[in-house]
Amino acid sequence: xxxxxPPLAWFRAFECAARHLSFTLAAQELNLTQSxxxxxxxxxxxxxxxxxxxxxxxxxxxxxxxxxxLPEVANAINILRSASETLETPADKRLLTISVSTSLAQWYxxxxxxxxxxxxxxxxxxxxxxxxxxxxxxxKADVEIRFDAPGSAEPGSSRIGSNKIVCVASPDLVxxxxxxxxxxxxxxxxxxVLGTSDSWTRWSAVRxxxxxxxxxxxxxxxxxxxxxxxxxxGIALTSYLVAAPxxxxxxxxxxxxxxxxxxxxxxxxxxxxxxxxxxxxxxxxLQAEIRQAEIAAEALSTG
Amino acid sequence: xxxxxPPLAWFRAFECAARHLSFTLAAQELNLTQSxxxxxxxxxxxxxxxxxxxxxxxxxxxxxxxxxxLPEVANAINILRSASETLETPADKRLLTISVSTSLAQWYxxxxxxxxxxxxxxxxxxxxxxxxxxxxxxxKADVEIRFDAPGSAEPGSSRIGSNKIVCVASPDLVxxxxxxxxxxxxxxxxxxVLGTSDSWTRWSAVRxxxxxxxxxxxxxxxxxxxxxxxxxxGIALTSYLVAAPxxxxxxxxxxxxxxxxxxxxxxxxxxxxxxxxxxxxxxxxLQAEIRQAEIAAEALSTG
DNA sequence: TCATTGGCATTAGTATTGCTAATGGCTTGA
DNA sequence: TCAAGCCATTAGCAATACTAATGCCAATGA
Numbered sequence: 017x018x019x020x021x022p023p024l025a026w027f028r029a030f031e032c033a034a035r036h037l038s039f040t041l042a043a044q045e046l047n048l049t050q051s052x053x054x055x056x057x058x059x060x061x062x063x064x065x066x067x068x069x070x071x072x073x074x075x076x077x078x079x080x081x082x083x084x085x086l087p088e089v090a091n092a093i094n095i096l097r098s099a100s101e102t103l104e105t106p107a108d109k110r111l112l113t114i115s116v117s118t119s120l121a122q123w124y125x126x127x128x129x130x131x132x133x134x135x136x137x138x139x140x141x142x143x144x145x146x147x148x149x150x151x152x153x154x155x156k157a158d159v160e161i162r163f164d165a166p167g168s169a170e171p172g173s174s175r176i177g178s179n180k181i182v183c184v185a186s187p188d189l190v191x192x193x194x195x196x197x198x199x200x201x202x203x204x205x206x207x208x209v210l211g212t213s214d215s216w217t218r219w220s221a222v223r224x225x226x227x228x229x230x231x232x233x234x235x236x237x238x239x240x241x242x243x244x245x246x247x248x249x250g251i252a253l254t255s256y257l258v259a260a261p262x263x264x265x266x267x268x269x270x271x272x273x274x275x276x277x278x279x280x281x282x283x284x285x286x287x288x289x290x291x292x293x294x295x296x297x298x299x300x301x302l303q304a305e306i307r308q309a310e311i312a313a314e315a316l317s318t319g
Numbered sequence: 320x321x322x323x324x325p326p327l328a329w330f331r332a333f334e335c336a337a338r339h340l341s342f343t344l345a346a347q348e349l350n351l352t353q354s355x356x357x358x359x360x361x362x363x364x365x366x367x368x369x370x371x372x373x374x375x376x377x378x379x380x381x382x383x384x385x386x387x388x389l390p391e392v393a394n395a396i397n398i399l400r401s402a403s404e405t406l407e408t409p410a411d412k413r414l415l416t417i418s419v420s421t422s423l424a425q426w427y428x429x430x431x432x433x434x435x436x437x438x439x440x441x442x443x444x445x446x447x448x449x450x451x452x453x454x455x456x457x458x459k460a461d462v463e464i465r466f467d468a469p470g471s472a473e474p475g476s477s478r479i480g481s482n483k484i485v486c487v488a489s490p491d492l493v494x495x496x497x498x499x500x501x502x503x504x505x506x507x508x509x510x511x512v513l514g515t516s517d518s519w520t521r522w523s524a525v526r527x528x529x530x531x532x533x534x535x536x537x538x539x540x541x542x543x544x545x546x547x548x549x550x551x552x553g554i555a556l557t558s559y560l561v562a563a564p565x566x567x568x569x570x571x572x573x574x575x576x577x578x579x580x581x582x583x584x585x586x587x588x589x590x591x592x593x594x595x596x597x598x599x600x601x602x603x604x605l606q607a608e609i610r611q612a613e614i615a616a617e618a619l620s621t622g
Numbered sequence: 623t624c625a626t627t628g629g630c631a632t633t634a635g636t637a638t639t640g641c642t643a644a645t646g647g648c649t650t651g652a
Numbered sequence: 653t654c655a656a657g658c659c660a661t662t663a664g665c666a667a668t669a670c671t672a673a674t675g676c677c678a679a680t681g682a
Contacts, residue, residue, distance in 0.1 A: 021399055024327035026668080040629060043394075052670055054631060064406045065413075067595040074629055074676045081406055089404035092395040098322055099391035103367045103384055292370040328640080343658060355641050376649040377658055501654060625682085632675075639668070646661080652654090 029056035111140035115157035119239030179256035198225035206248035332359035382455035414443035418460035422542030445471035480560035
């Protein structure tokens with residue numbers, strides 16, 4: 017059975033106090049109070065069942081045991097400190113490469129990445145925007161967020177966002193805020209996103225609409241669909257998470273209370289490498305932004 | 320400024336997991352849960368800002384950084400473990416020498432030391448009883464408890480007990496439990512402790528009694544005074560802490576509600592050596608026993 | 623002689639950390 | 653298809669770390 021070693025903090029307190037022959041000076045060096053040092057030393061002595069220092073008025077002296085322990089502890093601490101310093105990459109030399117769908121680049125990274133960057137001032141960021149999933153192959157990014165079908169996603173990836181498909185349009189185009197029927201929606205010019213099965217055809221089936229569809233515009237991404245919709249080109253059937261910022265700022269409005277469950281979605285993968293911690297930080301930050309945007313958009317549509 | 324090192328527990332978790340290539344096996348070896356190991360590794364990776372392991376299904380592999388860190392950490396841990404083992408004296412080879420006044424030996428250690436010994440089963444105890452303070456000189460005991468005057472006590476010693484002097488006698492001798500006046504007390508044979516200024520003379524002065532004193536018996540210690548008082552030889556003026564056990568068991572009763580503040584007392588000194596921790600443990604135990612006895616005796620006298 | 627100073631010891635209280643239990647996710651093998 | 657094995661994560665609680673405050677003591681200087 018492995019006997020637990022004392023905490024490193026106790027060893028450090030001991031080594032530092034022994035070097036200074038002073039608890040007070042050791043406290044200053046280690047950014048603790050003299051009380052903390054005193055307690056650490058005492059705990060170490062209790063743990064070993066022997067005194068390491070002789071307490072004198074205005075100072076301390078090492079006992080024989082303390083003298084024997086000191087070089088060993090100093091050596092071990094030096095090894096750990098050196099190893100730690102070797103391992104730590106200076107933050108200002110680190111570059112995080114993020115390969116992301118243009119939709120998310122446009123509607124989340126462009127307007128918001130500066131906030132992440134502020135919190136990670138010494139972290140370099142390299143953003144690569146891509147449209148099609150196969151463009152990501154061999155890209156060697158630390159973080160990848162690609163738009164893909166469930167079965168095609170990378171092993172170890174996780175889906176992000178609420179997985180909703182919504183009908184949105186510029187308020188100028190539709191000139192009303194009441195819920196629209198599928199029949200009315202179908203009368204407008206429609207914007208279709210290519211490369212996904214979440215299409216107007218699927219929308220018709222889900223809504224039980226059997227009439228014609230006036231698809232006048234095909235775009236390559238949800239981000240583009242949002243762009244065109246904002247300019248009044250037509251009604252877009254698009255990803256809620258991509259549309260959320262525009263719903264929040266009023267550039268777009270939802271035309272149906274009911275949303276459609278998305279088949280395809282955004283999948284995030286983190287490379288297991290020396291940047292994994294930064295990649296996870298970015299991933300968490302982005303997903304928080306998305307969630308926040310979706311919640312805010314939701315609040316608007318029900319307020 | 321010294322950057323704090325990660326806790327040793329994190330390093331140990333890392334080293335052990337790296338050696339086993341398994342968090343689960345590392346947990347078994349270190350007597351933790353797999354969850355604890357996982358969290359330690361994760362914390363270490365966050366601390367260093369890089370991954371140390373590549374997680375695979377059913378196992379882990381070291382990253383380049385992990386491979387670099389492992390020998391350094393393993394070395395440091397081995398140094399600390401070896402140093403710790405060298406320093407720890409096997410408990411069953413330790414002998415605590417206690418040099419103590421016969422009064423305390425007789426009335427506290429003889430009846431109660433077995434309880435301390437039970438809690439410290441592997442600690443040898445050597446009790447040396449002494450009467451006169453000068454007998455302690457050069458005794459090289461780990462703990463000394465000598466009866467002394469305040470000014471003569473060893474530097475660094477601390478006084479123990481409540482510092483009260485009381486009049487006690489066997490209930491058979493005085494045949495009453497009512498408070499006795501000084502005049503009545505003085506009619507009885509009196510037992511005097513030699514070598515202390517807390518004498519019947521001082522008692523007379525404190526009580527404002529100007530008559531004669533019937534001192535028929537002089538003894539060399541408070542413990543002996545208690546002994547003689549128990550056998551009905553006379554009324555003893557003695558230390559409350561020494562008399563407390565006899566007051567508790569009813570062998571003696573107090574004759575005055577008011578006690579006299581002691582001038583002399585029992586002074587405890589702990590040698591600063593490799594037994595300091597055990598000496599302190601003993602010291603605390605004994606003082607707790609004394610306090611407990613005095614409190615119990617007090618409760619009886621006011622109940 | 624006495625007040626001051628400096629340094630260690632101790633305690634109480636609070637914040638932080640360490641750990642377990644429970645559960646989820648994922649891949650592999652039967 | 654399902655069980656098994658292993659890592660990841662979360663919630664909750666116990667244990668620890670630390671500070672602030674204070675006590676004690678001896679040396680020093682006025």
